[in-house]
Amino acid sequence: MNWLRKAGSEPLWKEEFSVHSADERYVTRRQLTKFLVLTSLGMFVGNLWILFRSIFHKAPVYPEQVVAQVGEIPLRGVKLFAYPTTEDHCILVRTGLDEYVAYSQKCTHLSCAVYYSQQTDRLECPCHEGFFSVRDGSVLQGPPPRPLPRVVLERRGGQLVATSMQG
Amino acid sequence: MFGLEFYIDPSRCIGCRSCLQACEECETHRGKSMINFDYIERRNSIRSAAYVCWHCDEPTCAQVCPADAIKKGEDGIVHSSLKPRCIACNNCVVACPFGIPKMMEPEQQMMKCDMCYDRTSVGKRPMCATVCPSQALAYVRPEEIAYRREKPVNTFYFGNQKITTKVYMMAPAEREAITLDVADYIWEEQDELVAEGW
Numbered sequence: 576m577n578w579l580r581k582a583g584s585e586p587l588w589k590e591e592f593s594v595h596s597a598d599e600r601y602v603t604r605r606q607l608t609k610f611l612v613l614t615s616l617g618m619f620v621g622n623l624w625i626l627f628r629s630i631f632h633k634a635p636v637y638p639e640q641v642v643a644q645v646g647e648i649p650l651r652g653v654k655l656f657a658y659p660t661t662e663d664h665c666i667l668v669r670t671g672l673d674e675y676v677a678y679s680q681k682c683t684h685l686s687c688a689v690y691y692s693q694q695t696d697r698l699e700c701p702c703h704e705g706f707f708s709v710r711d712g713s714v715l716q717g718p719p720p721r722p723l724p725r726v727v728l729e730r731r732g733g734q735l736v737a738t739s740m741q742g
Numbered sequence: 743m744f745g746l747e748f749y750i751d752p753s754r755c756i757g758c759r760s761c762l763q764a765c766e767e768c769e770t771h772r773g774k775s776m777i778n779f780d781y782i783e784r785r786n787s788i789r790s791a792a793y794v795c796w797h798c799d800e801p802t803c804a805q806v807c808p809a810d811a812i813k814k815g816e817d818g819i820v821h822s823s824l825k826p827r828c829i830a831c832n833n834c835v836v837a838c839p840f841g842i843p844k845m846m847e848p849e850q851q852m853m854k855c856d857m858c859y860d861r862t863s864v865g866k867r868p869m870c871a872t873v874c875p876s877q878a879l880a881y882v883r884p885e886e887i888a889y890r891r892e893k894p895v896n897t898f899y900f901g902n903q904k905i906t907t908k909v910y911m912m913a914p915a916e917r918e919a920i921t922l923d924v925a926d927y928i929w930e931e932q933d934e935l936v937a938e939g940w
């Protein structure tokens with residue numbers, strides 16, 4: 576910020592980190608104005624960026640992927656898979672004879688892997704005791720701020736196919 | 743402040759160490775003595791010197807502090823480092839030309855003479871000056887010190903660094919400033935200098 580300063584004045588560090596305790600609390604009008612202008616400019620640029628990003632935002636394209644065979648896992652059993660990329664771990668739960676649900680395994684709190692608890696019939700995150708409903712992935716208890724992203728499943732013959740992600 | 747100034751005259755010091763004991767009893771740094779006390783050329787002489795912080799107008803210790811922990815108050819007192827900020831880096835200890843700041847290892851904090859701030863800020867005399875029997879450390883009015891043969895000086899030259907201070911040093915009458923070259927005082931084998939030792 577040297578171009579904003581008068582030539583020949585004290586070095587910036589001496590001004591900003593004054594050894595005098597009285598100067599520490601003192602804010603000049605010029606400092607406050609500079610702060611207000613620069614933060615407003617930052618807010619404006621940030622908002623523009625968000626605006627342009629939302630204008631040019633495209634809906635992500637999800638691949639189709641065979642996740643499991645029907646009847647492959649037992650009732651209230653679990654199968655782990657990766658979708659949409661090999662880095663995104665997901666969990667498939669057979670909740671009824673003919674009902675399957677799948678969620679991202681990444682807890683929405685701090686990204687620990689959630690697991691399915693047969694005793695309590697819910698998805699549990701062991702790190703900070705976050706609990707999710709196995710019906711719709713909503714938060715039942717604990718620190719997670721959002722429900723688990725759901726993998727949309729489609730049944731094609733004897734196969735369960737993941738088609739997209741929700742949330 | 744209250745018309746009193748601090749005067750240091752090492753030629754009057756008799757080495758009784760009263761100031762060190764009294765300093766420990768001050769409320770601002772109870773149990774820790776902030777007096778710097780040296781024996782000078784101990785092998786050849788009985789000279790000693792007790793001194794406090796000079797409270798420079800532009801304190802070098804504060805200027806070199808990377809954590810902005812050392813502050814000079816409006817009344818000219820340079821305080822001990824602020825505990826939440828001090829990172830115990832020893833920069834001030836090394837930089838101070840007078841060798842005043844002390845690193846308190848157990849607390850990991852630099853502490854220094856703050857001229858007994860709870861006393862001098864209300865017009866009382868610092869602990870060391872109240873007990874010094876020869877008034878080598880004196881906290882008096884300027885007109886009282888004018889009776890002495892030596893004259894107060896508060897300008898120092900350390901090599902090229904000019905320092906003006908709040909505390910006065912008593913110097914021979916004709917001297918305007920005290921000039922020191924630190925290289926002259928670096929320890930050599932034939933000139934043994936024992937500091938802080940019993």
